Amino acid sequence: MSSAAPRTWRRFTPRQRLSRFAIYLTLATAIVFSARTVEVIPEFLYDAPEQMQDLLRRMWPIAWSHYPGGVHEALVETLHIATLGTLMALVMALPVGLMAANNVVGNRAVNYLAKLILVSSRSVNSLVWALLFVAVFGPGALAGTLAIAFRSVGFVGKLFGEALEEANRGTIEALEATGAPWVSRLAWGYWPQVKPAFWSIALFRWDINVRESAVLGLVGAGGIGMALDTALNLFQWDRVAMVLFSIFSVVVIAEVVVTQIRKRIL
Amino acid sequence: MAALPASGAAAPAAALSVRGLVKEYVRGKRVLDGITIDFAPSGLTAVIGPSGTGKSTLLRCVNRLVEPTEGAIVFGGRDVVPLAGKSLREARREIGMVFQEYNLVERLTVMENLLAGRLGYTAAFKAWLRRFTQEDIDRAYALLDQVGLAAFANQRADALSGGQRQRVGIARAVMQRPRLLLADEPTSSLDPKTSVEIMGLMRDLGREHGIPVIVNMHDVELAKRFADRIVGMSGGKIVYDGEPAGLDDGVLKTIYGGESWLA
Amino acid sequence: MNTATRRLAVQPNWWARAGWILLAAYVVYALGRLDFSWERFVTGLDNGARFIGRMIPPVIAQPDSLGKGLLESMEIALLASFLGIVISLPVGLLAARNLMPVWATWPARAVIALARSFHPVIVAIIFVKAVGFGALAGIGALVVASIGFIGKLFAEAIEEISLKQVEAVRATGASFMNVILFGVLPQVFGRFIGFATYQLDSNLRNSTMVGIVGAGGIGGTLFSAFQRFDYDFVAAILLSIIAMIMVGEVLATWVRGVFLEKGKVSDE
Numbered sequence: 014m015s016s017a018a019p020r021t022w023r024r025f026t027p028r029q030r031l032s033r034f035a036i037y038l039t040l041a042t043a044i045v046f047s048a049r050t051v052e053v054i055p056e057f058l059y060d061a062p063e064q065m066q067d068l069l070r071r072m073w074p075i076a077w078s079h080y081p082g083g084v085h086e087a088l089v090e091t092l093h094i095a096t097l098g099t100l101m102a103l104v105m106a107l108p109v110g111l112m113a114a115n116n117v118v119g120n121r122a123v124n125y126l127a128k129l130i131l132v133s134s135r136s137v138n139s140l141v142w143a144l145l146f147v148a149v150f151g152p153g154a155l156a157g158t159l160a161i162a163f164r165s166v167g168f169v170g171k172l173f174g175e176a177l178e179e180a181n182r183g184t185i186e187a188l189e190a191t192g193a194p195w196v197s198r199l200a201w202g203y204w205p206q207v208k209p210a211f212w213s214i215a216l217f218r219w220d221i222n223v224r225e226s227a228v229l230g231l232v233g234a235g236g237i238g239m240a241l242d243t244a245l246n247l248f249q250w251d252r253v254a255m256v257l258f259s260i261f262s263v264v265v266i267a268e269v270v271v272t273q274i275r276k277r278i279l
Numbered sequence: 280m281a282a283l284p285a286s287g288a289a290a291p292a293a294a295l296s297v298r299g300l301v302k303e304y305v306r307g308k309r310v311l312d313g314i315t316i317d318f319a320p321s322g323l324t325a326v327i328g329p330s331g332t333g334k335s336t337l338l339r340c341v342n343r344l345v346e347p348t349e350g351a352i353v354f355g356g357r358d359v360v361p362l363a364g365k366s367l368r369e370a371r372r373e374i375g376m377v378f379q380e381y382n383l384v385e386r387l388t389v390m391e392n393l394l395a396g397r398l399g400y401t402a403a404f405k406a407w408l409r410r411f412t413q414e415d416i417d418r419a420y421a422l423l424d425q426v427g428l429a430a431f432a433n434q435r436a437d438a439l440s441g442g443q444r445q446r447v448g449i450a451r452a453v454m455q456r457p458r459l460l461l462a463d464e465p466t467s468s469l470d471p472k473t474s475v476e477i478m479g480l481m482r483d484l485g486r487e488h489g490i491p492v493i494v495n496m497h498d499v500e501l502a503k504r505f506a507d508r509i510v511g512m513s514g515g516k517i518v519y520d521g522e523p524a525g526l527d528d529g530v531l532k533t534i535y536g537g538e539s540w541l542a
Numbered sequence: 543m544n545t546a547t548r549r550l551a552v553q554p555n556w557w558a559r560a561g562w563i564l565l566a567a568y569v570v571y572a573l574g575r576l577d578f579s580w581e582r583f584v585t586g587l588d589n590g591a592r593f594i595g596r597m598i599p600p601v602i603a604q605p606d607s608l609g610k611g612l613l614e615s616m617e618i619a620l621l622a623s624f625l626g627i628v629i630s631l632p633v634g635l636l637a638a639r640n641l642m643p644v645w646a647t648w649p650a651r652a653v654i655a656l657a658r659s660f661h662p663v664i665v666a667i668i669f670v671k672a673v674g675f676g677a678l679a680g681i682g683a684l685v686v687a688s689i690g691f692i693g694k695l696f697a698e699a700i701e702e703i704s705l706k707q708v709e710a711v712r713a714t715g716a717s718f719m720n721v722i723l724f725g726v727l728p729q730v731f732g733r734f735i736g737f738a739t740y741q742l743d744s745n746l747r748n749s750t751m752v753g754i755v756g757a758g759g760i761g762g763t764l765f766s767a768f769q770r771f772d773y774d775f776v777a778a779i780l781l782s783i784i785a786m787i788m789v790g791e792v793l794a795t796w797v798r799g800v801f802l803e804k805g806k807v808s809d810e
Contacts, residue, residue: 023409064671
């Protein structure tokens with residue numbers, strides 16, 4: 014047998030174990046603390062299954078007849094909000110994304126500012142943006158479209174900026190060497206490389222925006238959410254079910270469309 | 280270097296007995312056509328034959344990675360074929376396997392891959408917390424020294440070269456203290472020099488620990504050099520079973536068919 | 543004289559051009575449908591200027607309310623992520639078609655698809671009906687959202703692993719749990735940390751808005767400030783939300799840094 018002391022084996026170095034332990038401890042404390050301070054009213058919890066059953070009973074049968082009058086127009090409006098909002102966001106995100114990419118614009122301050130704009134745009138929910146725009150422009154689809162646009166700028170801009178930063182520098186260098194001006198470098202050097210990523214991001218965001226647009230009406234920003242809001246306020250659960258069903262269908266159709274486009278073009 | 284205790288105490292006359300083994304992947308097409316063969320409790324046996332002739336299937340039926348269609352496989356005194364659940368795992372613990380593509384868990388370290396050989400003996404909770412016995416850890420270090428990879432103990436497995444990975448794979452199999460070592464084309468992904476090293480390692484470890492080794496391979500020269508016994512398969516049947524020296528051109532033609540590939 | 547037609551250096555891409563034209567036509571059409579008029583836009587801008595004037599400088603009109611709301615949002619996000627992860631792991635595992643039989647994958651995949659179908663706000667409304675106003679509804683809604691996201695990605699990650707590594711671990715006689723622990727989980731751990739931290743971040747964002755429908759968190763505070771036309775308080779709330787989310791992103795980066803160490807691990 015070996016005469017040396019038994020060799021120990023540890024998966025992680027002491028420093029790593031300390032960091033991992035720190036995280037576990039922080040998370041555990043935070044979770045326990047949260048669980049204790051969150052207000053849970055036990056009666057409501059016990060009541061829940063019965064409430065759910067009641068809800069389902071009231072939702073059935075679904076008010077199909079409600080569709081042509083109350084739902085269809087709103088649904089179409091929702092799609093317009095989603096699409097226009099995404100397009101607007103694409104237009105706005107292009108310059109900001111360019112500014113955020115450290116290989117396109119070298120100025121660190123500008124990069125930082127652009128990234129700050131993008132983070133702020135993402136941190137505010139589309140619903141909250143909608144509240145803001147309803148207060149400014151009044152209720153309706155205009156507020157909704159702007160809300161979608163302003164929220165999506167952060168998403169598109171961030172991913173677009175990252176795609177730009179991953180572009181092949183060699184290509185750009187070669188163009189610089191020919192004396193091409195900055196705009197040409199963009200159009201001939203960067204754009205062809207990021208074009209597929211850009212459209213992929215655009216499609217992805219449009220898909221998400223269809224979902225988001227559906228609820229904006231809850232705060233008055235147009236679209237099917239308004240029909241939902243009305244039905245909820247009047248406790249017409251069968252109509253609520255109709256609205257939910259149509260939202261679900263539109264989302265599914267949108268996903269199918271996006272998958273098909275991806276297969277063919279990307 | 281620590282001397283490791285030999286695995287497997289007094290073994291029965293045949294370590295492994297295969298009786299009438301049949302395997303059909305597709306109904307009516309027999310990949311293994313009634314194989315009957317015994318393996319002694321020591322020595323290195325090489326199974327050779329053309330691709331698709333069932334060599335790999337034969338090995339994988341022994342530890343039930345492939346389900347036999349008919350037949351019996353007697354190992355450690357009982358038939359492995361009908362086993363399930365706990366008893367199947369107990370049987371598998373006793374059989375070590377070395378794979379063509381090493382099949383290490385690439386994101387785990389070399390040490391963890393070695394200790395994985397003891398998973399059949401370790402409770403899940405302990406395994407999760409990486410609490411293996413001191414004996415297991417000592418054995419692992421000793422084996423690492425033996426295969427010359429002590430410096431790599433805490434490297435991720437995917438940082439190693441092919442030959443090094445296969446050595447880890449062999450060490451993992453030996454960690455199980457198996458009573459049988461199966462190797463499914465262990466050198467097919469390696470260069471000639473490394474192949475020789477790996478075959479030598481398996482033969483030496485097999486002798487040192489008293490474990491019979493069954494190797495499935497397609498390099499005939501390599502087989503002749505390291506095997507104590509050669510089994511030739513063709514068309515799902517055994518067509519040769521004997522000494523490496525007895526492998527003359529006539530026999531090889533029976534196994535592989537055709538003349539043009541012979542030197 | 544050479545009358546040959548000029549040859550273009552780059553052939554025009556008719557499909558792309560058609561696409562752009564269609565797009566432009568759509569924009570015009572949709573703008574019309576949505577009743578955009580120039581006057582409305584200009585009035586809006588005017589409103590907007592006044593609006594921003596009222597928002598600046600931001601004033602923390604009710605610090606208690608703000609603090610409570612932020613804390614509640616963080617708690618909702620934390621608990622929802624924790625519960626969501628705990629539930630998603632087995633559900634995602636059951637949904638992996640390369641490891642599980644059909645009678646397990648079909649229900650698991652159905653649950654995940656259902657969880658993804660609805661916007662968290664809609665789910666929050668349903669939870670408010672079921673368990674009443676407050677944080678519990680918010681947690682419930684975000685747990686559902688988490689299951690949809692993490693469950694789907696976890697199942698996809700498992701379906702992409704190398705089964706050969708799993709086979710080798712099975713061959714050693716390891717139990718089912720051991721095979722999962724040593725064969726499957728090491729292969730998906732990296733990606734799992736990635737989308738778990740992403741979902742924590744996402745839940746933090748969503749927890750700020752479920753309050754608008756009564757499911758707890760700072761959303762409620764924000765909504766009531768709006769309704770009182772307390773726009774400078776609104777501005778303060780928005781800024782604090784942005785700050786909270788940035789802190790969340792820093793934490794997520796810390797967790798990723800610790801758990802995704804690559805390369806050598808040294809001995810004692």
